[in-house]
Amino acid sequence: MNSKLLTALPLLMLCTWPAFADDALAVMQDSDRRMKAQDEKVDYRMELFDGERLTFTRQLSRLDKRIANRMGTLVRFTAPAAVKNVALLIEDSGKAANDIWSYTPSTKSLRRLAGSQKQNWFMGTDFTYEDFEDYKLLNYTFTSLAASQPCLSWPACRQIEAKARSEEADISGYSRKVYYLEEKSRYPVQVDYFDRQGVLVKQLKTEGLQVVGGFSRPTAQTMHNLAANKSTRMIVEKVNINPGISDAEFTQRALRTEH
Incomplete structure (x- = not known):
């Protein structure tokens, strides 16, 4: 191989390197x-399944x-009576x-969770507390794994x-x-979760997308707990975009207010 060809190879590799390789953070910011x-x-x-068997049905709202x-995120169960007004408040900074x-x-108790407790399961579902958090763009490094390709129904x-x-x-x-x-909307229609040993333990999958108030929103999503063969399905019944929710709804006082 001659020296001119050796010199040209690095340039050729740079030119043919996939265009998606270094824009992962920008794509996540756009999403x-x-x-x-x-x-x-x-x-x-909310529908909770043990294998294929439906075990519980619940109603809840999220602000x-x-x-x-x-x-600010507030999640509150509205039915059945056994879980009504159980609530979760996240102040995500x-x-x-x-x-x-x-x-x-039932105990009128308000409890603050320590940071390490965000790994815990939320109310017998297949979601942990940290699954309700944002992307937290400053706390992660992002890497594109592949060019656009089909996934689920998209x-x-x-x-x-x-x-x-750190x-x-x-x-x-x-x-x-x-x-x-999903390329058109940049909505995360699927999320794969790997435990500390690198094993795929959960998958969140979206069944469909709808546009509400100019924003893409799921029609239903299911969190599949692969390790336990369980799942939690969230069927969206109503979406209200920019209704003008008061800041006071995202306080400890509001969390204790039963409806």
Whole structure:
């Protein structure tokens, strides 16, 4: 091989390297921007399965709002009576350990969760507390795994791997996540979760997308707990974009207010 060819090879490799290789963070930032309304309320029907067997059905609502330098999230069960008014408040400021509060009406107790407890399961579902958090773009490094290709029922999705940095890695229950962003909307229609040993333990899969108030939203999603052969399905019953939710709804006082 002559010296001219040897000199040209690095340039050729740079020219043929996939264009998606270094834009993963920009794509995630775009996804984050396109998903976030100023505020939002969603009503769900939750179905819990053990294998193929339906074990419980619940109703709940979720409120989200941008508040100064953080996102506020309030999740509250509305039925049945056994879980009514059990609630969760997350003050997501992008830190590894966000402020997470839970309220139990039977004991009238309000409890703050330590950072390491965000790995715990939420109310017998297949979601952990950290599954309700944002992308937390500053706490992760992002890498594109492949060019756009079909996923689930969509013709084109980008696969982007997220690995936690420093403090986030110390308290997260996951060693990494893989987001499948539907190319047109940049909505994460699937998320793969790998435990600290690198084993795929959970998958969140979206059944369909709808546009509400200019934002793409799922019609239903299922969290598949592969390790336990269980799943939690979230059917979206109503979405209200930018209804003007008060900041006061995202306080400990509001968390204790039973409806």
